[in-house]
Amino acid sequence: MSGTHTDVPSMISAPLPSPVPADEHERCPVTDVLRRVGDKWSILVIVLLGRRPYRFNELHRGIEAISQRMLTRTLRALETDGLVHREVFPTVPPSVEYSLTPLGRSLLVPLSALADWAVEHRGDIAAARQASTSDT
Amino acid sequence: MSGTHTDVPSMISAPLPSPVPADEHERCPVTDVLRRVGDKWSILVIVLLGRRPYRFNELHRGIEAISQRMLTRTLRALETDGLVHREVFPTVPPSVEYSLTPLGRSLLVPLSALADWAVEHRGDIAAARQASTSDT
DNA sequence: CCGGATCCACTTTGATACTG
DNA sequence: CAGTATCAAAGTGGATCCGG
Numbered sequence: 001m002s003g004t005h006t007d008v009p010s011m012i013s014a015p016l017p018s019p020v021p022a023d024e025h026e027r028c029p030v031t032d033v034l035r036r037v038g039d040k041w042s043i044l045v046i047v048l049l050g051r052r053p054y055r056f057n058e059l060h061r062g063i064e065a066i067s068q069r070m071l072t073r074t075l076r077a078l079e080t081d082g083l084v085h086r087e088v089f090p091t092v093p094p095s096v097e098y099s100l101t102p103l104g105r106s107l108l109v110p111l112s113a114l115a116d117w118a119v120e121h122r123g124d125i126a127a128a129r130q131a132s133t134s135d136t
Numbered sequence: 137m138s139g140t141h142t143d144v145p146s147m148i149s150a151p152l153p154s155p156v157p158a159d160e161h162e163r164c165p166v167t168d169v170l171r172r173v174g175d176k177w178s179i180l181v182i183v184l185l186g187r188r189p190y191r192f193n194e195l196h197r198g199i200e201a202i203s204q205r206m207l208t209r210t211l212r213a214l215e216t217d218g219l220v221h222r223e224v225f226p227t228v229p230p231s232v233e234y235s236l237t238p239l240g241r242s243l244l245v246p247l248s249a250l251a252d253w254a255v256e257h258r259g260d261i262a263a264a265r266q267a268s269t270s271d272t
Numbered sequence: 273c274c275g276g277a278t279c280c281a282c283t284t285t286g287a288t289a290c291t292g
Numbered sequence: 293c294a295g296t297a298t299c300a301a302a303g304t305g306g307a308t309c310c311g312g
Contacts, residue, residue: 029254031179038174043167082264093273103260110253113246118165124239128218229293
């Protein structure tokens with residue numbers, strides 16, 4: 001990539017109205033989205049569902065370290081935001097299948113860009129943390 | 137937009153080893169980064185510093201709704217991760233200037249992609265939330 | 273099989289007051 | 293001006309038990 005002279009397109013660089021609209025800082029869509037997917041499990045779930053639909057316990061086994069509670073909460077939150085679709089099959093033992101909605105699938109794209117950045121610069125971040133740990 | 141058949145490049149779509157490496161879910165660089173910038177103020181600070189260097193109280197006035205404590209903590213965290221540079225001028229009234237490091241500046245790019253997505257789909261998310269509120 | 277409910281611990285954020 | 297200290301409140305994640 002062309003690299004360091006980041007042009008920063010998009011509205012994120014648009015001149016702010018002067019002081020940040022303190023009453024709307026909670027409503028900043030960027031922050032809002034980041035806080036949604038920035039939790040402990042959402043990304044993992046989104047990535048997994050991006051590969052194919054999963055059933056609840058399948059997802060549970062797929063992640064292992066997550067508790068039922070958090071898996072349920074995460075899925076509900078993603079469903080509420082229209083990122084995940086939940087379909088219940090009225091079989092004898094209840095069966096529920098989760099999949100990504102088109103909206104959720106579209107989120108995978110910018111998420112990939114951030115993923116690339118994270119992977120590419122994980123070393124830099126780790127180094128910076130080390131440096132500040134063993135600071136003078 | 138070409139939209140729905142998201143190709144999903146990058147390693148985020150690379151086949152996972154089968155069950156998610158449960159022991160490393162904490163170390164997933166994507167989640168790690170997202171949780172860093174997914175807090176309440178980091179993005180705001182990064183975006184502001186992306187425009188030009190700021191001094192502490194200048195930043196404080198720029199955001200308003202943030203407390204001194206959180207501004208300090210946010211800046212320290214960003215500095216620790218090598219995203220923000222802190223320069224102290226030993227003037228009579230102490231003066232500290234914060235600016236984005238090249239690393240921090242490079243983060244602005246994928247952040248912009250996510251920002252675009254958030255802005256573009258904020259309506260969809262809002263609608264989804266509404267729908268689930270007044271659900272059958 | 274899916275997931276709600278309760279209780280508890282840890283983390284994050286915030287209000288206020290004080291300092292070099 | 294640029295922080296730090298302290299306390300309190302809220303949010304988040306987890307263990308376990310219970311129900312449809």
